[in-house]
Amino acid sequence: MFETDKGGLAALKTLTDTLADSVNGYRDAAQHVDSAEFKQMFTELGDERSQVLSDLDAELGRFGGAPADRDGTTMGTLHQRWLDFKASVTGNDDKAVINEVERGEGYLKEKFEAAIGSDTLEGDAGGIVERAFASVREGHDRVSALKHSLEGQPTG
Incomplete structure (x- = not known):
C-alpha cells in the first residue's frame, strides 16, 4: 500500500500525532475563551477533529503503526502551555486565543500539504488522508475567517 516500507507509514504517523495535538489544542482553547459562541465552536471542531484522528488511527493500525498518543506530541504540549501562559497574562483574551489556534491550524495544514x-x-x-485534509482545511479556514473578522476590534 505504501511506496516505501516505512515512508508512507512515517507520514501517516506524523499526521496522526499532529492531529492529536490539534484535538488537544481545540479543547484547551475552549477552556480559555470567554465567549460561549467560541467555546461551542472550539468544542465542535475538537470533536470533529477527534473523529478524523480515529479514522487515520485505524488506517495507521492496518499498516502496523501505533495509534497517536492522545496526549499529543511534545511540540503540541509546548504550544498548549504557551497558550495557557498567554491566557494567564492577557486574561483569557479571546482574540489572543484565536490567534494561537489559527497558528496551530496553519502548522497542521502545512503537515498535511x-x-x-x-x-x-x-x-x-491517500484517500483517507485527503478526506482528513478536507476537514483540516475547513477548520483552518473557519478559524482564520474568525480571526480576520475580529481584527480591528478592541482587545479584551
Whole structure:
C-alpha cells in the first residue's frame, strides 16, 4: 500500500500525532475563551477533529503503526502551555486565543500539504488522508475567517 516500507507509514504517523495535538489544542482553547459562541465552536471542531484522528488511527493500525498518543506530541504540549501562559497574562483574551489556534491550524495544514505532496501515500491511505485534509482545511479556514473578522476590534 505504501511506496516505501516505512515512508508512507512515517507520514501517516506524523499526521496522526499532529492531529492529536490539534484535538488537544481545540479543547484547551475552549477552556480559555470567554465567549460561549467560541467555546461551542472550539468544542465542535475538537470533536470533529477527534473523529478524523480515529479514522487515520485505524488506517495507521492496518499498516502496523501505533495509534497517536492522545496526549499529543511534545511540540503540541509546548504550544498548549504557551497558550495557557498567554491566557494567564492577557486574561483569557479571546482574540489572543484565536490567534494561537489559527497558528496551530496553519502548522497542521502545512503537515498535511507536505504529506499529500510527497506521494508516499497510496491507495486507501491517500484517500483517507485527503478526506482528513478536507476537514483540516475547513477548520483552518473557519478559524482564520474568525480571526480576520475580529481584527480591528478592541482587545479584551
